[in-house]
Amino acid sequence: MSVASQNELTPQPSSKPGGLVAVAMSGGVDSSAVAALLLRQGREVVGLTMQLWNQRRLPELMGETPAHGRCCSLDDVYDAKRVAQHLGFSHYVVNFESQFEERVVRPFVAEYLSGRTPIACANCNTDVKFEPLLLMARQAGAERLATGHYARVRRNPETNRFELLRARDESKDQTYFLFGLTQDQLARTDFPLGELTKEEARELARSAGLAVADKPESMELCFVPNGNYAQFIEAYQRDQGAPLPAAGGEIARQNGEVLAHHAGLHQFTVGQRKGLGVSTGEPLYVISIDPAANRVTVGEDAALRQTACEVERVNWIACATPPAPVRAEVKIRHKHEAAAATVEALDATRARVTFDAPQRAITPGQAAVFYSGEVVLGGGWIAREK
């Protein structure tokens, strides 16, 4: 049966300038604003929403938390569909549950179990959004992928490389989570919100009549909506029939004095003060986590400050691996103020970062992202001190 469609939901491929662009839609205000903005610019849009995680997988974690902000909650999927319907473009939900579990959830759990503090969002960007999703977008006929990230991409005609730049609105900048993007990925990516503030994005959504314009932002990791990572890790291990993290290890001072015993290394992160179960009168912080000895070392704030760290799985963006040390501002946490440092490439994938001044709580498993002003030079994952 052949029907001439009354409402032209689907654009004819490449009947408009720029070709078809896929928008990764979470159902939130940012990615919805992206779709509205691209349409306003005369682009043809197709919406893709990733189904990443089934909350019913770990029923013990369901309960009091609201459905909003949960990963792939049906509410969010419906919100994305409603935006697409309202703006008049095709929208599809694509299933990446197996990739997400393999590339994001499992490494997240494994990192915690080995005493590091991972950033699942950066893994998700590098290994899911800009890998299988971008490929699927291309296979579906869209040459480019647009997301609601606050960041900018530009091609530098001198170096002939695609560069990642901080968002114009520095308070929303998300380049810290995007340092893993390759040249190929950047070449096909659009971050239309990079020039806007969050309020401007909301205003854009409002003026387009989108119901999601005033939707609250999700701050937590999408698959751990209540923010309780330790509980998630335990539930996941039980689900997998895997052993729970070994309890009974020592919480000790740097001089070896044992202060308490812990219930599993996954409950700790470097710099943590609360929940140590030690009362000594003086404030104590987690200085380091040693999975081999199943030991958490605590100490005073001063002991948390270090000047150097090694970074592994480095991705250079603005330049090829630099042959000589480069000066940069290096950010070691999402909320960290980038600090002046010298970055020396040790080989193609490793680098040593030496800060001008000691930094607090350099945490293995977190990312170290190198900036030169607004340009991201590259970044990698903070390794454990050997």
Add this chain to the structure above:
Amino acid sequence: MNRVYMDHNATTPVDPAVLDAMLPFLTTNFGNAASIHSFGQKARAAVESARDSVAALLGARPQEIVFTSGGTESDNHAIFGIVSGPAHIITTAIEHEAVLNTCQALEKSGVAVTYLPVDPAGLVDPEAVRRALRPETILITVMHANNELGTIQPLAEIGKIAEQAGVYFHTDAVQSAGKIPVSVDQLGVDLLSLSGHKFYAPKGVGALYIRSGTRLRQLLYGGHHQRGFRPGTENVPGIAGLGKAADIAKNSLAETASRMEALRNRLERGILERVPQARVNAAAAPRTPNTSNILFPGLEGEALVIALDLKGLACSTGAACSSGAVEPSHVLTAIGLPPEEARASLRFSLGRHTTDADIAFALEVVPAAVAQLRELSPTCRKGAGAP
């Protein structure tokens, strides 16, 4: 843009004649079929006339037909209505979720369920049904035609086995009713589910055939509608539509089936000729004349469905879950396809209104989209998809 719909196993458009049959009951003749006045009498007459039509389509008696909200309710009613206590059910691995999840719910309350495997052609072996019988077996439920593959199960043989064993026999005939001849006596079924929107009636109406003498518990409690089998004010417009759809199907079944089969075969031949390595899943089995499930090795079926939809051809892969994302098909896994091949399979299901031009359109866009995807597919580029 030109749009071609090849997803009739998901749903069909309401036939114009069906719509005409329904409209009076949405407007002038809006009465409640349970009312005694003239408004009610008109509605009652329509419901009973529809019951005759559905019974005629199935070779059943009108009093054996209960109208429901659709296939899922019919399946639930048939299974929950028969099974209770420490009992045993025999079913297959390729049933629709309306049967599978009902069986799984019963398992939680202590009912034993045997999920019989199927062969690579998607067929269950009647002898396996016989071997699975236990003294406490109370129900055999095997679908007539499979929604994803179109394979038609040897129900008549299973029906004989059920009868010899004195076990109730239910079939989900949602994908066969209206497409191929369905006779409750020839198949030997005690219970049969069908759904209106799969054969040109509206969504939200279906029927359950209950052989006289079958002791079926109520699923819903309420008024005395439909002799207490199914309380709730009758969906008169929907039921009238279902009756009309049953009439049309009965009168044109053979002619429509042979025409659809010719188109389906042309589509399959055309795709196999134009797309290297493509193959038809379950081609060896008897199939409904409108269904074709084709494997495109090395491809991500989800991406192909999107690419084709953007070009104007609507088909499907797997079964949609609540979010609309595609889950790996338990049916394709059951016929022995590894997960990557299950994900690389697409279902094209034709309808009464599918034309030669629609097939030509599909034969133009499918090979082109497959070629484009293969160009981009990492596995194909590495040559993993090569013979």
